[in-house]
Amino acid sequence: MPTPSEHKWNTDLRVGAFLAKRDIRRANIWTTGLIVFVMMLTFLNLVVVSGILVGLIQGSIEADKTYSSGDILISPFLNKVSIEQTPQVVAIAQTIPSFQKLAVRYTGSARVESNYRTTIKQGDLRDGAGASLLGIDPKNEDTFSHISKFVIDGSWLGPTDTDSVVIGKNLLYKYTPIEAPGFQTLKDVSIGSRVKITVGDISREYYVKGIISSKVDTFDGSIVMVDSEARKLIGRTDLNANQIAIILDPGADPIVAKEALLASGIGQYARVQTHDEALPKFLKDIQKTFALLGNAISAIGLVVASITIFIVIFVNAITRRRYIGILKGIGISRRAITIAYVLQSIFYALTGAVIGMIIVFFVLKPYFVAHPINFPFSDGILVATIVGTFGRALILVIATIGAGYIPARIVVRQNTLDAILGR
Amino acid sequence: MIETKHLFKIFTSGDSELKAVNDVTLSIPEGQFVAITGKSGSGKSTLLYQLGLLDIPTSGEIYIDGKEVVSMSLNERTALRLHSLGYIFQDYAILPSLTALENVMVPLLMQGYSEREATEKAKKALARVGLVDRMDNLPSALSGGQQQRVSIARAIGHDPKIIFADEPTANLDTDTSRSVLDTFLELHKTGQTIVMVTHEHEYALLTDRIISLADGKIVSDELNQR
Numbered sequence: 001m002p003t004p005s006e007h008k009w010n011t012d013l014r015v016g017a018f019l020a021k022r023d024i025r026r027a028n029i030w031t032t033g034l035i036v037f038v039m040m041l042t043f044l045n046l047v048v049v050s051g052i053l054v055g056l057i058q059g060s061i062e063a064d065k066t067y068s069s070g071d072i073l074i075s076p077f078l079n080k081v082s083i084e085q086t087p088q089v090v091a092i093a094q095t096i097p098s099f100q101k102l103a104v105r106y107t108g109s110a111r112v113e114s115n116y117r118t119t120i121k122q123g124d125l126r127d128g129a130g131a132s133l134l135g136i137d138p139k140n141e142d143t144f145s146h147i148s149k150f151v152i153d154g155s156w157l158g159p160t161d162t163d164s165v166v167i168g169k170n171l172l173y174k175y176t177p178i179e180a181p182g183f184q185t186l187k188d189v190s191i192g193s194r195v196k197i198t199v200g201d202i203s204r205e206y207y208v209k210g211i212i213s214s215k216v217d218t219f220d221g222s223i224v225m226v227d228s229e230a231r232k233l234i235g236r237t238d239l240n241a242n243q244i245a246i247i248l249d250p251g252a253d254p255i256v257a258k259e260a261l262l263a264s265g266i267g268q269y270a271r272v273q274t275h276d277e278a279l280p281k282f283l284k285d286i287q288k289t290f291a292l293l294g295n296a297i298s299a300i301g302l303v304v305a306s307i308t309i310f311i312v313i314f315v316n317a318i319t320r321r322r323y324i325g326i327l328k329g330i331g332i333s334r335r336a337i338t339i340a341y342v343l344q345s346i347f348y349a350l351t352g353a354v355i356g357m358i359i360v361f362f363v364l365k366p367y368f369v370a371h372p373i374n375f376p377f378s379d380g381i382l383v384a385t386i387v388g389t390f391g392r393a394l395i396l397v398i399a400t401i402g403a404g405y406i407p408a409r410i411v412v413r414q415n416t417l418d419a420i421l422g423r
Numbered sequence: 424m425i426e427t428k429h430l431f432k433i434f435t436s437g438d439s440e441l442k443a444v445n446d447v448t449l450s451i452p453e454g455q456f457v458a459i460t461g462k463s464g465s466g467k468s469t470l471l472y473q474l475g476l477l478d479i480p481t482s483g484e485i486y487i488d489g490k491e492v493v494s495m496s497l498n499e500r501t502a503l504r505l506h507s508l509g510y511i512f513q514d515y516a517i518l519p520s521l522t523a524l525e526n527v528m529v530p531l532l533m534q535g536y537s538e539r540e541a542t543e544k545a546k547k548a549l550a551r552v553g554l555v556d557r558m559d560n561l562p563s564a565l566s567g568g569q570q571q572r573v574s575i576a577r578a579i580g581h582d583p584k585i586i587f588a589d590e591p592t593a594n595l596d597t598d599t600s601r602s603v604l605d606t607f608l609e610l611h612k613t614g615q616t617i618v619m620v621t622h623e624h625e626y627a628l629l630t631d632r633i634i635s636l637a638d639g640k641i642v643s644d645e646l647n648q649r
Contacts, residue, residue, distance in 0.1 A: 008535075015532050018525075026520045026561075326516045329477055330530050330577065331505025333498070417477045420516060 015332060016339025023340065024347055032348075035312055039352020039396070040359070042305035046392045047360055049301070050294020051384045052373065057287040060215065060378030065275045067145040068218040070102070070245035071254045072261065073278040074270045082240035083270040089244060096260040098252035103144035105243040106135035106227055108199050108234040112171065114189045116196040129171045129184045133199060134222040135230020144247065147212070147219060154191040154210035162229050164209035165195070168220040175213060197223055199233045215378055244270075298392070305396065306403040309345050314407030317341060324411055325419025334412045338405060345404025346397055353393035360384050424585065424616055425451040425474060430483030432469050432639070443469040444480065445639035451618065451632075453584075456611040458627035459620045461636035467620045468589050470636065474618060475508055475587040476500045488584065505533055509578030513590040515570040517562050523549060523573045524558035527580045534581055548580035549573070552606055568599030575606055579615075586610070588619040592626060604629055 024032065065071070074093070076083050083089055086104065093102055113128035138157040142148045148156035157166055169175035173185040189195060193208045206229075212219050231237075248257050254274040261272050317324065327337050365382050373380030432444035443466040451457055459467045472478040474485065476492060485492050492503065510516075517526045527545035528538075536544065549555045552572040562570055571591060578586050588607070592600035604626055607617055611631075619630065627633045628647060635643040 011533060011535050015529065018529070018532055018538075019521075022525060023520050322516075323518060323520075326512075326518060327529070328501065329504065329510060329516070331501055331503075331508075332529060332533050333501055336533065417472055420477070420512070 009335075012333055012336040012339055015336040016343055019327075019337070019340035020343035020347070024344060035308075035348045036351045036355065038308050039305065039348050039400075040355045041352075042301050042308070043353045043356030043393065043396055044359065044364075045301035046298045046396060047356065047384050047389055048364060048382065049297045050291060051360075051382045052368075052380060053290040053294040053297075054287060055368070055383040056373065056375050056378055056380040057283065057290055058383045059372060059375070059381045061279065061283060061287070062381070063214070063216050063378060064218070064279075067147055067150075067214055067216045068245065069275050069278055070144070070247040071252070071275055072246040072248070072257055073273050073275065074244040074246070074261075074266065075273070075278075076242060077271055080270075082236065082238075082242055083244060084240060085269045086238075086240045086244070089266050089269050092264045092266055093244065093246055093261060096257055096264070098249040098257055100247045100249050101144050102244055102246045103141050104137065104227070104241045105141075105245070106133075106230040106234065106236060107242040108133040108230070110223055110233070111198045112167075112186065112223055113196045113198070114186050114193060127186055127188050129186050131168075131171050132218075132222040133197070133230055133233060134218065134224045135227040135234075136224060137227050144245065147214060150212050150214035150219070151210040152213045154208065156210055157224065157226060159226065161209060162226050163207055164225070165197070165206040166210040166212050166224040167195075167208055168222045168224070169211060169213040170217075170221045171223070172211065175211070195223075197225075197233065200235065202233055202235065204229070204233060215376075302395065302399050305349075306399045309348065309400045309403035310407055312348070313341050313345055313404045314410070316344075317408055317411035321411060321414065321419045322422055325414075325416050325421075328412070328416040329420050334409075337412050338408045341408030342401055342404045345400040349397045349400035350393075353396055357389060357393065360389060361386075424453040424455075424488060425449075425618070426486040427474070428484040428486075430470075430473060430485065431481045432466075432473055432478070433481040442466075442639045444473060447483070447639070447641055449634065449641065449644065451616065453616055454611075454614045455632060456607065456615075456617045456630040457619070457632045457634060458630040459618065459634045459636065460622060460624065460627050461642075463622065465636040466639035467622075467636050469639070471587055471589050471618065471620045475510060475585075476504055477510075505530060506581070507584045509581070509583035509586040511571070511574050511578050511586065511588040511591045513593045515562075515567070515574045515594075517570055517573050517577065519562050522559050522561055523554060523565065523569075523576075526562070526573055527577045530577065530581050545576070545580055548576040551579065551609075552576045566599075568595050568602065571595060571599070571603055572606070575603065579610060585616045585618060588617065590620055590622070592621065592623065600626070 074083060074089060090102065090104060093099065110131050110133040111128055112131050113126050115127040138159055142156060151166065157164060167189065171186055172189060173187040176185055178185065189208055191208055194205050195208060196203055196205050206225065212224065214220055248254060258272050258274050266272055324337055328334065365384060368382040428448050430444055430447040431442065434441045434443055447470060459470060461467045473480045480493060487507065492500065495503065521529065524545050527548050528541040531541035531544050532538065546555060546558065549558050552575050554569060554572045554576065557565060557569060565573065592603055595603060607619065608629060611617055621627055630647060632646050634641055
């Protein structure tokens, strides 16, 4: 006499797979296509929504790394004005393994005014703005960050442009039309205008040579000038800089490079940080918040997908109640029948996920790299790592296993004879 | 082989009660071809479902090969149906998304045969009912008679101890019905136990024994003199 133990898992799985394979193969192609399409959209929702939300911040972080901070950022100790022994630090930095290039920058706080020659009424504000001052070697900076491609009006500085500056778009009302008390932008400045820049007690006049829009705050909120002029304005009589950004060879480990720099003694002159370490905390917080938001939206998508699969399998099972009854009648175990439906769910989810992955990696990611989302503070990209994307595919499959199992189980548990006789 | 003792199947609806099987006690020995007959509503199909473990009686006992089966769990009953019983339904009850061959293969795979073994056994069963040339057809491409023969092949494919047939010729024309009956007779010659419900007396006369029901009770139980 056969016993239930004879219905072994592997037999149930084999029969379930046999039935599922044929059900899928002989199902209406349009119905199958529609279910797979829904699964694919769900998968894209899982990956793309959070990927873009994170990508908006990631785009900003990547831009900061590429055009400003580099892989390693050397900056003054918190209680120091500048990086001590800057020429020596630069010389050492150039010797570390995987070094590619660096940029030396001088920074300070300045006020820029445009209508300083016009008499204004008492109580009126001059056309001016608070700004960061950024002194750079124009040629070297452009080699480092290719920043000149972001000049949207006028042109980039040359080594001899000591009487000129490039102004970041965040300082100009034309590009940043924000009217708020305490936040001033220059309203009457264009290429060729003269502006007065004041740092402490020192003021100098410069021509506006270019306007820059890079979505990198280092440039967009700054008055950029030749480093020798910046040093004069901020009263720096030595060559000690405020920032040394280093770019390493592609694939190089910044932590290894940082350790090499510290081992060579730079640690006694300045702070050495990898790009990740130097990232402002608020940016990390935004990144986490956006990831959380994306996951919340994805979770809703996952629930919708699960309900979709539940309905599909439930309708399929209910309309084939007699089919299930016959299977049970001829001795097919409930587990084998349930497995057949669960395998169908997995097929729908996996096919949708695979098509989704192809779209993500071969269509969407390249598309967003070529056409980033034009966000005010960043060029948004799609962040979708292979591990993360596979993880989300796994989540989708697990959710659909549950969504396929429950309705199949409900229908399979119904009375066999009632199912066969359709009553 | 099959034995029942005081078997009842009672359907209730509100205060009313219908005894579809009413105190049936019978015994069917191995190798017998039995016809259960009676008018429509006499309870013959209901009795067959109880004997074939497709339904659970209200009370009474059923023994198959000496083992009491009413108290078995659902899984035990499913396993017993798989290994020892074969079914042929009035409307064939073959699986529409499977070919003729695959329909016959499914219970064999469930019994643990490999796909190759199941294919071989299923082909043999289809050959016995003369349908091997249509084995790759889906049910929708088969006539009613051919579908019923697939159903028979599925029922005999795993060499069951007992075959239960519920009005197997009800939806078939005379020639096809006769052909199906001939198949049953061939099976019977090999020692197969068959329990067939039919309301057609001429087919019942071809069996070893005719059990007649009325209002769920056995009103006659006679051996045929063939």
